[in-house]
Amino acid sequence: MSLTNSLPARTLSVTGLALRRGERLLFADVDFAVAPGEILLLRGPNGAGKTSLMKCLAGFLRPDAGSVVFSGQDGEERWEEDVHFLGHLSAVKGRLKVAENLEAWAALNGGESDVMAALRRVGLASIAGLDAGYLSAGQTRRLALARLLVSPRPIWLLDEPTSALDKDGDRLVGELIDAHLAAGGLAVAATHLELRIADGTRVRTLELGA
Amino acid sequence: MKGFLAIIGRDLKLATRIGGDALTLVLFFVMVGAIVPFAIGPDKAMLAKLAPGLTWIAAFLSLLLGLDRLFRNDAEDGSLQLFRFSRTPLEAIVAAKVIAHWLLTALPLIAATPVLAVLLNMDMESWLRTVLSLLLGTPGLVALGAMGAAVTVSLPRGGLIAPVLILPLAIPLLIFGSSAISGQQAGAAMLFLAAISLVLLAIAPFAGALALRVSEE
Numbered sequence: 237m238s239l240t241n242s243l244p245a246r247t248l249s250v251t252g253l254a255l256r257r258g259e260r261l262l263f264a265d266v267d268f269a270v271a272p273g274e275i276l277l278l279r280g281p282n283g284a285g286k287t288s289l290m291k292c293l294a295g296f297l298r299p300d301a302g303s304v305v306f307s308g309q310d311g312e313e314r315w316e317e318d319v320h321f322l323g324h325l326s327a328v329k330g331r332l333k334v335a336e337n338l339e340a341w342a343a344l345n346g347g348e349s350d351v352m353a354a355l356r357r358v359g360l361a362s363i364a365g366l367d368a369g370y371l372s373a374g375q376t377r378r379l380a381l382a383r384l385l386v387s388p389r390p391i392w393l394l395d396e397p398t399s400a401l402d403k404d405g406d407r408l409v410g411e412l413i414d415a416h417l418a419a420g421g422l423a424v425a426a427t428h429l430e431l432r433i434a435d436g437t438r439v440r441t442l443e444l445g446a
Numbered sequence: 447m448k449g450f451l452a453i454i455g456r457d458l459k460l461a462t463r464i465g466g467d468a469l470t471l472v473l474f475f476v477m478v479g480a481i482v483p484f485a486i487g488p489d490k491a492m493l494a495k496l497a498p499g500l501t502w503i504a505a506f507l508s509l510l511l512g513l514d515r516l517f518r519n520d521a522e523d524g525s526l527q528l529f530r531f532s533r534t535p536l537e538a539i540v541a542a543k544v545i546a547h548w549l550l551t552a553l554p555l556i557a558a559t560p561v562l563a564v565l566l567n568m569d570m571e572s573w574l575r576t577v578l579s580l581l582l583g584t585p586g587l588v589a590l591g592a593m594g595a596a597v598t599v600s601l602p603r604g605g606l607i608a609p610v611l612i613l614p615l616a617i618p619l620l621i622f623g624s625s626a627i628s629g630q631q632a633g634a635a636m637l638f639l640a641a642i643s644l645v646l647l648a649i650a651p652f653a654g655a656l657a658l659r660v661s662e663e
Binding site: 294295296316317319320321323324325326327328329331332336339340341343344345346387 | 448449451452453455456459460463464522523524525527528529530531532533534539662
């Protein structure tokens with residue numbers, strides 16, 4: 237499969253990362269690099285530090301040692317504008333309609349993609365006019381995923397992207413990541429799901445807490 | 447710019463769909479005015495004399511009470527985390543939220559001042575001055591409140607800490623706001639009030655954004 241490279245090429249490199257939460261040293265000397273078109277899967281038991289590592293990458297937590305570098309931007313660009321973060325919280329407003337939620341994020345994050353097309357992709361097009369507060373947990377998750385689609389960005393940081401999703405949803409996440417990698421994007425995902433990625437050589441795994 | 451307007455639109459929609467939120471502050475404002483005549487007696491001349499100050503106290507307290515809503519909801523559902531990845535700078539988002547908050551909390555209060563004017567026996571002229579001084583002063587108060595709310599948003603159940611934190615800093619607004627209505631040098635006080643408001647409005651987006659960035663850690 238050849239890369240279509242519709243997304244700008246970015247790389248993520250992490251060197252010597254260490255993080256302490258309270259008294260506990262969660263991880264130390266974590267090194268990896270993710271190139272365009274690759275995905276890094278974080279694995280490990282509960283409490284191994286997957287979410288904390290994710291927050292380190294996103295800049296929410298300051299590591300005790302080491303560095304996280306997103307490279308490939310021009311001098312003027314902020315790295316934040318290349319990143320989509322999908323965390324435990326869905327950032328969905330219950331009092332806004334499904335489509336309105338997405339429109340707000342499209343306006344904030346930029347990007348030309350069509351809101352309805354993104355909703356169709358995640359299977360919520362038929363309830364675009366419903367208040368998001370009536371959605372189930374899985375549907376809310378799908379809406380959060382649609383946010384990644386309305387503004388194409390090269391870097392996806394996904395923390396448990398499949399939580400609350402059904403079997404179809406798991407497959408959907410796999411397909412979305414596949415398409416993202418094929419377009420030249422990179423991703424880091426903390427998940428237990430066996431992702432069906434078309435090209436197995438693009439999947440790398442990092443075991444935490446081993 | 448698109449993101450700036452989107453935030454204002456989104457906050458206005460969120461608040462007006464439920465309705466009750468904005469209304470409680472107006473009720474509180476009117477309530478403070480309504481209980482005063484019971485407390486100090488129905489002396490019309492005295493009420494008229496106290497009216498400007500009382501109106502400002504009522505507006506001041508209502509606005510302080512509403513502060514916590516500024517960032518709390520966005521923090522709870524994770525939107526606040528994601529704002530740092532938006533193309534619209536966080537400073538612009540804070541500015542948009544300040545404007546939306548003013549439209550939702552201060553403007554309804556100003557619209558409700560005629561009720562207080564009647565209850566407190568204000569004449570037409572001092573009512574007009576009250577409206578003008580509230581129009582000039584409340585944006586500064588909301589801007590100051592935004593800084594306080596941004597600092598305290600990461601504290602769980604920090605609901606009343608922001609008002610307590612900014613209350614001493616907001617006293618100048620109260621002083622110049624009420625003396626702009628009926629003081630000896632009302633004109634000068636009005637200009638001072640406007641100046642304080644402008645300075646606070648200019649600082650708030652940057653200070654608020656900085657506080658929000660730090661509070662994530």
